[in-house]
Amino acid sequence: MGLVVEAVELRGVALPLRRPFRASYGTETARRSLLIRVITADGDGWGECVALSEPLYSPEYVDGATAVIRDHLLPRLWSAGAITAGGVAPALAAVRGHPMAKSAVEMAVLDAELQRSGRSLASHLGADRTLVPAGVSVGMAPVAQLLDAVAGYVDAGYRRVKLKIGPGSDIEPVRAVRERFGNELLLQVDANGAYRLTDADSLAALDDWGLLMIEQPLAEDDLLGHAELARRLRTPICLDESITSARAAATAITLGACRVVNIKPGRVGGYLEAQRVHDVCVESGVAAWCGGMLETGIGRAANLALAALPGFTLPGDVSPPDDYLAEDLTPPLVLNEGCLTVPSGPGIGVPILADVVQRFTTSVELVRAPERRVGAGA
Ligand code: OSB
Ligand code: MG
Numbered sequence: 001m002g003l004v005v006e007a008v009e010l011r012g013v014a015l016p017l018r019r020p021f022r023a024s025y026g027t028e029t030a031r032r033s034l035l036i037r038v039i040t041a042d043g044d045g046w047g048e049c050v051a052l053s054e055p056l057y058s059p060e061y062v063d064g065a066t067a068v069i070r071d072h073l074l075p076r077l078w079s080a081g082a083i084t085a086g087g088v089a090p091a092l093a094a095v096r097g098h099p100m101a102k103s104a105v106e107m108a109v110l111d112a113e114l115q116r117s118g119r120s121l122a123s124h125l126g127a128d129r130t131l132v133p134a135g136v137s138v139g140m141a142p143v144a145q146l147l148d149a150v151a152g153y154v155d156a157g158y159r160r161v162k163l164k165i166g167p168g169s170d171i172e173p174v175r176a177v178r179e180r181f182g183n184e185l186l187l188q189v190d191a192n193g194a195y196r197l198t199d200a201d202s203l204a205a206l207d208d209w210g211l212l213m214i215e216q217p218l219a220e221d222d223l224l225g226h227a228e229l230a231r232r233l234r235t236p237i238c239l240d241e242s243i244t245s246a247r248a249a250a251t252a253i254t255l256g257a258c259r260v261v262n263i264k265p266g267r268v269g270g271y272l273e274a275q276r277v278h279d280v281c282v283e284s285g286v287a288a289w290c291g292g293m294l295e296t297g298i299g300r301a302a303n304l305a306l307a308a309l310p311g312f313t314l315p316g317d318v319s320p321p322d323d324y325l326a327e328d329l330t331p332p333l334v335l336n337e338g339c340l341t342v343p344s345g346p347g348i349g350v351p352i353l354a355d356v357v358q359r360f361t362t363s364v365e366l367v368r369a370p371e372r373r374v375g376a377g378a
Pocket of ligand 1: 057
């Protein structure tokens with residue numbers, strides 16, 4: 001039976017980062033984020049929109065996503081009437097793009113639905129593990145600082161390290177980390193689309209350093225370029241930005257553009273589409289791992305549920321948020337021998353700390369569903 005959503009709260013929060021996070025697309029110093037709370041007669045559900053404050057990683061950004069949800073998605077949610085989580089994406093499909101905004105709405109409805117039935121997101125998605133290995137994504141930094149950061153992560157027990165790279169900052173940090181930590185460290189790099197195919201020779205120099213993969217070396221829409229680059233490198237190519245749906249994943253794999261897929265629910269429009277991307281990877285024998293967007297504990301808890309599916313064969317960017325956030329919106333997710341416990345409570349499975357949420361709130365807007373006519377049915 002569908003849920004009747006009575007109102008949706010759009011809540012902007014701004015959480016200080018412990019240190020700036022620098023990638024080829026830009027630098028974040030605080031994590032502005034948008035929380036969605038759906039209010040139903042059967043209880044609430046929470047979602048987190050992973051768009052960044054500026055449209056630098058993808059075209060979406062926090063304020064834009066807030067407007068799209070308020071002005072274009074919620075009216076369609078109201079028109080759909082009583083709704084199931086599976087019905088959210090079809091109800092919103094007329095709106096082009098905006099996967100992160102759509103994902104946040106679907107996540108909140110899914111959370112409410114699972115809370116009502118007492119089922120965890122992990123079991124709903126098909127998780128077959130209770131522990132997942134954690135990798136960590138390390139922002140760009142001068143080499144001495146980078147080595148200190150990696151040393152801390154290795155000591156803390158992280159199962160793999162990902163370095164952010166870009167033209168002019170690639171071989172040097174990779175060599176420095178390999179020389180200091182040896183070949184046993186599982187190491188990979190992420191370029192966020194900063195290279196061109198004409199950089200193939202300089203990227204081939206990374207082949208000597210035993211990297212697990214290079215993530216998104218070329219532009220999002222350059223699948224043929226990635227396929228060509230794959231023929232010139234020994235290092236496997238992983239795609240992040242290019243994988244916008246299960247169909248896009250199937251196309252990229254068929255073209256030989258990637259041997260590994262980073263699956264991020266926000267980037268593909270929701271956890272249910274992420275599950276379908278996972279299925280495409282399993283069917284095609286391609287390795288997958290769960291990406292991250294510097295989420296709060298809310299989004300990160302949901303990512304842990306996804307990361308526990310059987311096709312996630314590599315450690316994901318699922319480091320505990322207290323690594324990068326000065327304070328988190330949920331009780332700490334803890335690293336234990338390099339692994340995190342998959343939340344098993346109903347819905348996203350972790351409590352939300354209302355007082356902390358309140359303290360970091362920058363805006364709140366309550367959008368009510370229009371009055372239903374008496375006797376009009378659900
Ligand atoms: O490209 O994977 C990325 C963070 C924000 C935006 C894009 C990316 C990242 C990361 C993951 O590298 C960081 C994390 O959430 O652990
Ligand atoms: Mg990436």
